[in-house]
Amino acid sequence: MTQFGRQLGIGPTDNTSDQRTPRKPLRLIPSVARESFVPVVPARYVIRTHEWDMTRIAPGRPRGDGTPIEVTGTLRNENGTPIRDALIEIWNANHHGRYRHVEDASGLQLDENFFGMGRVVTDEDGNYRFWTISPGAYLARPDIGRWRPKHIHLSISGGSARLITQMYFPNEPNNASDPMAILMGDGFENNIGKTYETSDLDVDEGYRFDIVVGGRNATFFE
Amino acid sequence: MTQDNGSNLLKATNEDTSGPFFPIYFQDESLEDLTVLGPGIVGAPSGQHIILCGRVLDRHGNLANGVLMEFWQANAKGIYNSPANLGHPDLDSWFNGYGRLRSASGEYKFCTIMPGASDSRAPNITITLFSDGISRIVTQVFFEGHKANETDPVLKSLDTDDQARLIARHGGQTDGGAEIYLLDIVMAGVNETPFFDDFES
Numbered sequence: 001m002t003q004f005g006r007q008l009g010i011g012p013t014d015n016t017s018d019q020r021t022p023r024k025p026l027r028l029i030p031s032v033a034r035e036s037f038v039p040v041v042p043a044r045y046v047i048r049t050h051e052w053d054m055t056r057i058a059p060g061r062p063r064g065d066g067t068p069i070e071v072t073g074t075l076r077n078e079n080g081t082p083i084r085d086a087l088i089e090i091w092n093a094n095h096h097g098r099y100r101h102v103e104d105a106s107g108l109q110l111d112e113n114f115f116g117m118g119r120v121v122t123d124e125d126g127n128y129r130f131w132t133i134s135p136g137a138y139l140a141r142p143d144i145g146r147w148r149p150k151h152i153h154l155s156i157s158g159g160s161a162r163l164i165t166q167m168y169f170p171n172e173p174n175n176a177s178d179p180m181a182i183l184m185g186d187g188f189e190n191n192i193g194k195t196y197e198t199s200d201l202d203v204d205e206g207y208r209f210d211i212v213v214g215g216r217n218a219t220f221f222e
Numbered sequence: 223m224t225q226d227n228g229s230n231l232l233k234a235t236n237e238d239t240s241g242p243f244f245p246i247y248f249q250d251e252s253l254e255d256l257t258v259l260g261p262g263i264v265g266a267p268s269g270q271h272i273i274l275c276g277r278v279l280d281r282h283g284n285l286a287n288g289v290l291m292e293f294w295q296a297n298a299k300g301i302y303n304s305p306a307n308l309g310h311p312d313l314d315s316w317f318n319g320y321g322r323l324r325s326a327s328g329e330y331k332f333c334t335i336m337p338g339a340s341d342s343r344a345p346n347i348t349i350t351l352f353s354d355g356i357s358r359i360v361t362q363v364f365f366e367g368h369k370a371n372e373t374d375p376v377l378k379s380l381d382t383d384d385q386a387r388l389i390a391r392h393g394g395q396t397d398g399g400a401e402i403y404l405l406d407i408v409m410a411g412v413n414e415t416p417f418f419d420d421f422e423s
């Protein structure tokens with residue numbers, strides 16, 4: 001007999017969420033089959049060595065428009081064990097809110113000095129670091145004037161740890177109306193980077209974003 | 223760090239939607255065809271070549287453009303390349319069992335080998351979907367004509383309609399000898415594909 005789990009929420013004012021969110025509750029995985037549902041991503045990553053610095057397209061090139069920032073954090077599992085050698089794929093809109101992606105039809109301004117995509121790998125202690133340009137907010141629903149708040153996309157693959165998430169920024173006016181933030185409820189706080197001093201660094205702002213991979217559909221072999 | 227009340231576990235970072243713009247730039251062709259090791263390399267994984275293909279559809283029957291799909295499966299002998307099987311004699315050096323592709327249109331085609339049956343399980347491939355509007359959703363696909371489907375614990379946990387929604391149809395053979403299997407994944411609505419959640423929910 002089928003056993004049911006969570007009912008997924010639909011993001012308010014998010015048309016795609018309405019079109020794509022399963023309406024039936026999730027089925028529980030029979031315990032004998034649980035491990036088969038936990039992919040292990042082989043650590044064979046292709047990364048260019050300069051990709052940690054997304055503030056410029058390549059070393060020696062000028063910086064993109066806007067505010068250069070640093071994002072750092074530690075990747076751990078729920079038990080607090082650091083996840084080393086994990087791939088973090090990063091993408092964010094430029095200062096004007098535009099992605100350098102062929103399907104971004106917003107018409108917002110591209111920046112010839114900003115690429116907006118980079119990859120880093122966590123070190124022995126699960127730490128990661130990258131630089132980018134602080135992204136612009138963009139108008140996601142022009143018809144109702146709803147903006148997507150500033151955010152950076154992060155996709156994490158490390159052994160059996162797999163997570164796609166976004167880092168948001170503190171005190172942004174559009175945070176409260178964001179459909180995904182609404183679904184997260186109080187937990188949204190966890191997805192906001194915490195500012196730190198960067199006067200000794202060649203960036204203007206620093207954000208600490210510690211990431212914990214866990215919860216449902218996640219298992220760790222360590 | 224934030225902790226759950228009454229638990230020593232750290233609070234997990236919320237999953238979030240991948241949005242519509244997962245970078246095509248991060249595409250890795252070696253993860254879209256697991257039968258090929260790479261240009262100029264001698265060697266191949268064991269097993270019958272198969273092509274799993276179909277469409278990912280939304281609640282209105284429209285193609286779900288921009289979906290990121292990940293695949294996870296055992297090798298031809300039914301062994302997963304996971305840390306739990308480290309040193310297992312039936313591991314295949316040339317088969318990791320993890321695939322990934324992003325489909326611009328919502329149609330997909332994944333080239334791999336037929337996974338072996340393992341323990342009490344029928345041959346299957348786990349599919350993880352990421353897309354705009356949702357966070358990760360997970361399901362498992364089976365193959366038409368396998369006797370073990372009748373006793374598989376995942377299939378047996380579902381009603382017959384849902385079982386049918388997870389069994390890929392055999393659709394002939396390519397000139398190169400790969401068996402074709404067809405499966406549409408319906409994210410929501412009528413004929414919705416069953417998606418799964420951790421058993422500890």
Ligand SMILES: [Fe+2]
Nearest residue numbers: 093151153241
């Ligand atoms: Fe975005």
